[in-house]
Amino acid sequence: MSKRSYREFESWRGFQEYFPEKARIKPGQEPQEEYWEWNEYSVHIDRYIPEQPAKPVKIILVHGGGANGRLMFPLGVVLRSNGYECVSADLPGFGLTEIRKPNSYYTWIDLVDQLILKERKDDDRKIVLCGISLGGMLSYHVACRNDQVSGLIVSALADTSSSRTQHQLAKNKLMGTIGVSVTRKFGWLFDGVKVPIKSTTKMWAMANNQDFVEKLLKDRVGSGGKVYVKFLRTLFEAKPELEPELFQHVPLLFVQPEEDHIIPWWVSEPFYDRLACPKEVVELQGCGHIPLEEPGITQLEKAALKFLEKLES
Numbered sequence: 001m002s003k004r005s006y007r008e009f010e011s012w013r014g015f016q017e018y019f020p021e022k023a024r025i026k027p028g029q030e031p032q033e034e035y036w037e038w039n040e041y042s043v044h045i046d047r048y049i050p051e052q053p054a055k056p057v058k059i060i061l062v063h064g065g066g067a068n069g070r071l072m073f074p075l076g077v078v079l080r081s082n083g084y085e086c087v088s089a090d091l092p093g094f095g096l097t098e099i100r101k102p103n104s105y106y107t108w109i110d111l112v113d114q115l116i117l118k119e120r121k122d123d124d125r126k127i128v129l130c131g132i133s134l135g136g137m138l139s140y141h142v143a144c145r146n147d148q149v150s151g152l153i154v155s156a157l158a159d160t161s162s163s164r165t166q167h168q169l170a171k172n173k174l175m176g177t178i179g180v181s182v183t184r185k186f187g188w189l190f191d192g193v194k195v196p197i198k199s200t201t202k203m204w205a206m207a208n209n210q211d212f213v214e215k216l217l218k219d220r221v222g223s224g225g226k227v228y229v230k231f232l233r234t235l236f237e238a239k240p241e242l243e244p245e246l247f248q249h250v251p252l253l254f255v256q257p258e259e260d261h262i263i264p265w266w267v268s269e270p271f272y273d274r275l276a277c278p279k280e281v282v283e284l285q286g287c288g289h290i291p292l293e294e295p296g297i298t299q300l301e302k303a304a305l306k307f308l309e310k311l312e313s
Contacts, residue, residue: 023074064133068095191230208288244274
């Protein structure tokens with residue numbers, strides 16, 4: 001059976017126009033596509049390889065809910081142009097990764113953990129995890145167990161086991177109270193059932209440009225797709241292996257979109273404040289949950305490059 005390619009799914013091309021020219025995938029410069037056979041999954045990977053010899057840091061881009069690896073293209077393109085190789089996997093349930101059974105949030109943690117080991121077998125470059133949205137806390141979960149991580153760049157640290165966070169992420173008050181409670185207590189009965197991701201959370205706030213959001217919601221391998229109840233249930237119960245007070249060994253750059261209506265600063269701040277590692281916050285001015293706007297998107301680029309260059313020294 002032939003593997004699917006993003007050449008067959010044109011939705012991502014329609015997202016290009018909303019980002020600055022320097023962050024777009026130009027014709028003929030698409031990321032290299034490959035598949036990785038891991039456990040019960042054929043994992044689709046986008047790989048951004050710079051033309052010049054790659055720098056001694058490799059970035060694994062970690063998407064969140066309602067997205068996929070291809071949607072991380074603005075970071076992949078900009079970092080590639082600055083000499084960094086980037087790896088962006090479609091996590092099970094999204095994108096083109098082939099899924100053969102109901103997956104959990106723990107599957108995501110295990111996959112990123114094992115992807116790091118896979119990449120380290122190929123070379124000894126330092127690994128940085130760059131997690132956007134739910135990919136931020138996911139990156140933290142992985143860094144707690146994998147000592148091959150050298151740094152974290154995240155846009156959110158949402159503790160999804162917290163009822164306060166669950167209510168904030170939920171699509172509306174009814175979903176935040178009854179829906180979350182039922183899923184946590186009885187979700188295992190419906191683990192094999194799929195639900196539209198846009199029916200569970202504030203997908204209307206994925207970005208502050210509503211034309212862009214409308215296109216997102218039509219993307220059947222992203223925000224327009226479905227997730228297993230098992231994924232939602234385990235997302236609500238997952239706790240990191242290390243409390244933030246014990247997390248000291250990995251530096252962290254936190255980039256907070258100024259106008260993020262899904263995961264605003266107050267959601268991440270309590271967890272961030274408890275972190276014992278070297279850390280810094282950079283506010284992305286004018287940006288929504290998915291950063292599209294200037295000057296924030298350039299602030300993100302400059303902060304990330306400064307962080308990565310420091311790791312190289």
